Amino acid sequence: MGKMSDIIKVSKDLLKKYPLCDRCLGRFFGKLGYGWSNEERGRAIKRAILMDIHKRIRENDEHAIKELRGLIENIGPIGQDLYSLYFYDNPVFKKCAVCGGEIDGFIEGLSSQISSRLKELEINTFLIGARVDKKICMMEERIKSEFMIKYGESIKNEIKREIGKKVQSIGGFRVDFSMPDVVVEVSFPSREIRYQIRSMRIFGKYKKTRRGLSITKSGANIIEKLAKEFEADNIVLHTIKRDEKNVRAIGDGMLFIADIKGAKRRNIGKKLIRGNDTIIEIEKIEKKGPEEIREKPLTRLYRCFIFCENEISREAIEAVNALRNRAVEQYFNKKHRISIIKEIKCRRINGNIAECLVLIPEKLYVKELVSGTRTTPSISSMLENRCSCIEGDLLYLGG
Numbered sequence: 477m478g479k480m481s482d483i484i485k486v487s488k489d490l491l492k493k494y495p496l497c498d499r500c501l502g503r504f505f506g507k508l509g510y511g512w513s514n515e516e517r518g519r520a521i522k523r524a525i526l527m528d529i530h531k532r533i534r535e536n537d538e539h540a541i542k543e544l545r546g547l548i549e550n551i552g553p554i555g556q557d558l559y560s561l562y563f564y565d566n567p568v569f570k571k572c573a574v575c576g577g578e579i580d581g582f583i584e585g586l587s588s589q590i591s592s593r594l595k596e597l598e599i600n601t602f603l604i605g606a607r608v609d610k611k612i613c614m615m616e617e618r619i620k621s622e623f624m625i626k627y628g629e630s631i632k633n634e635i636k637r638e639i640g641k642k643v644q645s646i647g648g649f650r651v652d653f654s655m656p657d658v659v660v661e662v663s664f665p666s667r668e669i670r671y672q673i674r675s676m677r678i679f680g681k682y683k684k685t686r687r688g689l690s691i692t693k694s695g696a697n698i699i700e701k702l703a704k705e706f707e708a709d710n711i712v713l714h715t716i717k718r719d720e721k722n723v724r725a726i727g728d729g730m731l732f733i734a735d736i737k738g739a740k741r742r743n744i745g746k747k748l749i750r751g752n753d754t755i756i757e758i759e760k761i762e763k764k765g766p767e768e769i770r771e772k773p774l775t776r777l778y779r780c781f782i783f784c785e786n787e788i789s790r791e792a793i794e795a796v797n798a799l800r801n802r803a804v805e806q807y808f809n810k811k812h813r814i815s816i817i818k819e820i821k822c823r824r825i826n827g828n829i830a831e832c833l834v835l836i837p838e839k840l841y842v843k844e845l846v847s848g849t850r851t852t853p854s855i856s857s858m859l860e861n862r863c864s865c866i867e868g869d870l871l872y873l874g875g
């Protein structure tokens with residue numbers, strides 16, 4: 477016996493015992509042939525079985541007519557016309573022993589449901605995952621081992637592949653195995669669908685044109701604006717560098733990194749979100765991978781408006797400007813830090829008012845650099861005066 481007749485013989489034995497829909501029968505031979513659906517495989521096998529029976533009926537093989545009657549309930553509607561040639565009653569088709577007759581409707585229905593949902597979600601790539609009721613998987617395995625089926629595909633695989641193909645063609649979305657925007661998990665036969673939307677990492681800038689906004693308030697403001705923009709359930713703000721309550725962040729603004737979870741709007745590019753006294757600038761959006769946030773040391777440029785207790789002398793201003801490239805020691809939270817002032821340019825405005833532009837490393841506290849609190853040397857010490865930064869502006873923050 478050649479291979480083809482093996483397939484037909486096994487299939488006929490299968491169908492004598494179990495009612496199987498075209499797709500579930502074809503799936504037992506899913507790894508044979510290429511470029512066909514399991515439905516096509518199942519239909520081809522059933523047709524070959526029916527043609528063989530018909531041939532034998534025409535050759536007056538009396539077993540053949542019995543075989544047709546015995547098989548009709550399990551082989552399904554594809555045998556209806558041939559059956560009607562020889563019998564007057566209407567056969568009652570049994571439900572598929574594996575899928576209960578649900579799989580075709582499941583694939584069709586869920587594919588269109590998922591496609592429309594994905595359109596609302598503004599995603600580009602997806603991946604289908606499937607959960608199949610345990611009893612169904614066990615039934616499938618039982619039949620496979622009972623009939624020693626070697627070239628079968630699993631129902632789980634078929635559901636994933638077929639829904640994936642349909643969603644791709646209906647909605648124009650792309651399957652992505654490594655980093656999909658959304659993983660759609662379908663449950664068979666319950667028709668439950670779960671969407672796990674990949675979070676995105678936003679890199680942006682935050683400008684504050686008014687003093688007095690607390691760090692907490694800045695954070696809440698960014699979260700609120702991003703949640704609205706991305707229609708997202710959950711925003712995790714990782715950092716805002718470097719926010720201080722009484723410092724405006726003009727110029728380039730501060731840097732923030734946030735993760736957006738469950739975004740319903742994703743196709744957002746570079747963008748400015750304006751609020752009262754604040755501007756949020758979205759610079760870059762990345763699909764979130766497993767990697768952690770990498771920190772790089774930053775440099776800050778400040779403008780300080782300085783008020784001193786006593787008159788500021790011209791010579792003292794020169795001494796302050798000589799702090800350029802000097803090391804400054806600060807003690808905070810039991811930590812001792814030495815930082816180099818990269819650039820400093822001060823001028824006396826009048827009497828006891830001065831203005832400084834200072835370019836300093838990220839870790840150096842600027843107000844204390846002015847006042848001298850746990851800081852040596854400081855602007856106060858160089859001026860031999862008690863000074864404080866009464867207004868500060870962050871003009872630049874960068875690498």
Ligand SMILES: [Zn+2]
Pocket residue numbers: 496497498499500501572573574575576577578579
């Ligand atoms: Zn079935």
